[in-house]
Every structure is written in structure tokens, then in C-alpha cells.
Amino acid sequence: MLPHLNPFIRLVAQAALVFTPLASIAQETDRQVISPTSIAVQTETGQQIPAGAYGVVQIESPRVANLLQLRGVMGRGTAIIRNHDHHDCQSLQLRFVAGDFGGDSVSARAAQPIRLILQSARVSSALARGEDVVSDMYVISSQMNDSDADIIIESGLSESHGFVLNPGTSVVADVFGSTTSRLSCSEL
Incomplete structure (x- = not known):
């Protein structure tokens, strides 16, 4: 072996010994993050959280109001967020407001139920901590298989x-914080 390559080979071998355990630890951490969402669960109240999701938001009876070109939607609903074990979920009440420029008249009426799927831990953690979730701060999609989306609109919005x-x-609740309640969840 050439004498000038010997220190280089030794350096590469040492680097391999140092970084190999770090790579396996990183892969193990990734598995822990993914595993809580790998199975679909259903709450005792019948709400289902699909596989790959951290939770769902359901707004049962929203109201929509149009004022010429402006359209606003508001309502109250429930967020169901899965815990890291598969046996408990958290439920919290929330207020919902939405808007766009899709109005075409002056009117107010009941709207279709809204269902959102929470695809990222960042969104579900923010809700669990009682923080507002503003759509401009996250990736929103209406495509069910969009793996980059933080929130998927399943129905009721565009x-x-x-x-x-x-x-x-x-x-x-804005001042003192929102309350959450526990629900038992079972794997589907």
C-alpha cells in the first residue's frame, strides 16, 4: 500500500465508525415518528382518523355568507387528534372561519359539513397546545394523496x-386556554 494513502484510509475508517451509529439512530427516530400514524383509528364516538394522519377536524353545520365578491364561512367543530399510543385520542372544541373571493350575490345560508385531515405533527401539536392554525402558515391541498400537505381538505372547502x-x-378560551378531553381510540 502507498504510504501517503494510509492516513487517508485510516481517516475514512474512523469517520465510518462515527457516522454509522448516527445514521442508524436517525433511521430509528424516523420510524418512531411515522409509526403512530401508520394505522387508522376510530374513536368511541365513531370518528375515524385515516392511516398517515395525525387527526381530523369536523365542522358539522357551518354557515356561509356572500357579500358581492366576498364569501365567508364560519362554524364550530371538533378536532380529534391521536396520541402517540394507539389507544387514546384527544378531542377539543374549536371555532372555524374561512373566506375567499368566490361570492356572487348577497346571501347567507347553511353550508355542507367541512372535514379536514391533519397530515403533520406540527399542525396537530399546535392545536393540542391551544394555538391558532392559520392556513397561510401551512401547506394545504385537496388531493387526498398529497404527501407534502400539512392539511388535506376532504370536503366542504376549496x-x-x-x-x-x-x-x-x-x-x-383565548385567555385561559382551551380544554381537551380524552377519547379511547381503537385500531381499524
């Missing part, structure tokens, strides 16, 4: 809507 999910049911 991607043109900007929206805010506000945990709690009143201004008091």
Missing part, C-alpha cells in the same frame, strides 16, 4: 379558501 382553526369555544 383550496382558494383561507381559514383559521381557533381552539376553544369562547374568548375566555
